[in-house]
Amino acid sequence: MQDEPTPTELIKAVADFLRNEIAPAIKGHNSFKLRVGINALDLVTRQLALAEAGDATEAARLKALLGADGSLMELNRALSAKIAGGEVDLTTPGLPEHLWQTTMDKLAVDQPNYAAYKRELGK
Amino acid sequence: MIETELNRCVAAFHPGATGVTGAAKLSGGASQETWTFDIVHPDGTIGAILRRAPPGYGAAPGRAAGLDAEATLMQLAHDAGLPSPKVMHVLAPEDGLGRGFIMARVEGETIARKILRDEEYAGARPLLARQLGRVIAGIHSLPQAKLPKLRSLTATKEIEDLSREYHSFDWPRPVFELALRWLRDHDPGPPSEVTLVHGDFRHGNLIIGPDGVRAVLDWELAHFGDPMEDLGWICVNSWRFGEIDKPVGGFGTREDLFAGYEEAGRKAEPDRVKFWEVMGTLRWGVMCCGMMQRFRLGPDHSMERAMIGRRASETEIDLLRLLAPRGK
Known part of the structure; x- marks a missing residue:
């Protein structure tokens, strides 16, 4: 068992230091790059917090939709092939809901400030 | 030097x-x-x-x-x-x-967030969609005989190009598959008139002043094809920078864009424009995935490239909003 602090706590501490102490002192193109770097660290902490639960519910939905078992990657490949082949479409019960929930869970990690995501969260 | x-x-x-x-x-x-x-x-x-x-x-x-x-x-x-x-x-x-x-050199602003937020451009914003409609119509009407040699692009070919590029990444994305399927099912076929298409008519390639548009830049992706492609590309949500209820670049309405286009003597076809908006949304998504590939494989191991890879999901939600909209 690895000791504390957790990866999330460590990354958050570094991101907060960069955001609060370093960013105000940096100018020009490096200030833009630093902001991108801080965003990346924030994304990683969101993924560490959210991905496990999101992946589990995504896998459960995929198994129900496909009536098959497998890794998340295998299940997504199988669903992609069925959509491409026209075997399932937006009239297939559960498919639109699955695509929406999976996409919302990705945005919650990738870009929770994306305006379209915030709009859909309110629905 | x-x-x-x-x-x-x-x-x-x-x-x-x-x-x-x-x-x-x-x-x-x-x-x-x-x-x-x-x-x-x-x-x-x-x-x-x-x-x-x-x-x-x-x-x-x-x-x-x-x-x-x-x-x-x-x-x-x-x-x-x-x-x-x-x-x-x-x-x-x-x-x-x-x-x-x-x-x-033309003075003015190309950064979308400034054009959409700064007071300096408040007077220009309500005028831009109509102005740009007229400009796009002008581009589509440039004298054919004087145009240089350019590649030709059809909707069918663009769908296949995007499909090939997306599949080369070998990373399954059911929403992209849904979009490809929709595009194939809704391919409108050849346009009534093939014209010059700018190919990248959007924020970043337009110099804007307080008086409106001052210059169109970056003709790198110019080609012959369906004129409605340019009208669809500027409506892609990725170029609205948060102003999602103003489909044209985050500053205007489709109605104003089409009105400007028609004032200049050309006909806008809204169904074709929607088709190209879906295509453009998917294209930007595939480009984001390509950035991720270049980050991983190429010499440019930059954070910016890596983080653009994580913006592909933005286009997935945009595609769902276009193809499978939910109620209030």
């Missing part, structure tokens, strides 16, 4: 010019660079832009129109009275500057 070559070059093409000052690189990939500089002249300095492939770089890759074609298109647009910088000189081998051209 690039100023040595520029000094010689401007003296040759601009009578009375005594040299250049303030040369600075604005942007540059491996094969293409943009420089700003001032031409010194007894009547006053003249702002100029150099767009070039440095010596040693060959023809433009894949989809690119090529710098010679870009220069021709910008000059034709300028001559037609469209907002386009005057092309001052097309580089010749003896200039020693590589391939490319020198154009007049």
Whole structure:
């Protein structure tokens, strides 16, 4: 068992230091790059917090939709092939809901400030 | 120093010019660079832009129109009275500057967030969609006989290109599959008239002033195809920068865009425009995935590229909003 602090706590501490102490002192193109770097660290902490639960519910939905078992990657490949082949479409019960929930869970990690995501969260 | 070559070059093409000052690189990939500089002249300095492939770089890759074609298109647009910088000189081998051209520098803003938020542009924002509709119509009406050689693109070919590129990443994305399927099922076929298409008409490639649009830049992706492609691309949500209820660039309505387009004597076809908006949304998504590939495989191991890879999911939610909208 690895000791504390957790990866999330460590990354958050570094991101907060960069955001609060370093960013105000940096100018020009490096200030833009630093902001991108801080965003990346924030994304990683969101993924560490959210991905496990999101992946589990995504896998459960995929198994129900496909009536098959497998890794998340295998299940997504199988669903992609069925959509491409026209075997399932937006009239297939559960498919639109699955695509929406999976996409919302990705945005919650990738870009929770994306305006379209915030709009859909309110629905 | 690039100023040595520029000094010689401007003296040759601009009578009375005594040299250049303030040369600075604005942007540059491996094969293409943009420089700003001032031409010194007894009547006053003249702002100029150099767009070039440095010596040693060959023809433009894949989809690119090529710098010679870009220069021709910008000059034709300028001559037609469209907002386009005057092309001052097309580089010749003896200039020693590589391939490319020198154009007049147009002052104004290209950064979307400033154009959409700053008070300075508050008066321009309500006018832009209609103005841009007229400009796009002007581009589509440039005299065919004078146009340079460009690639042709059909909806069917673009779907297959996107499909091939997406599948080359070998990372399953059910929403992209749904979009590809929708595009194949809704392929509108050849347009009634094939025209010049700018190909990248959006924020970043438009210089905006408080008075409205001042210049259209970056004809790198110009081609022949369905004129509705340009109208669809500028409606892609990725170019609204948060102003999602204003489909045209985050500042205007489709109705205004189409009205401007029709004022200039052309016909807008909303169903085709929607098709190209879906195509454009998917295209930007595939481009984001491509950035991720280049981050992982290429020499440019940058954070920016890596993080753009994580923006593909933005296009997935945009595609779902277009193809499988949910109720309130």
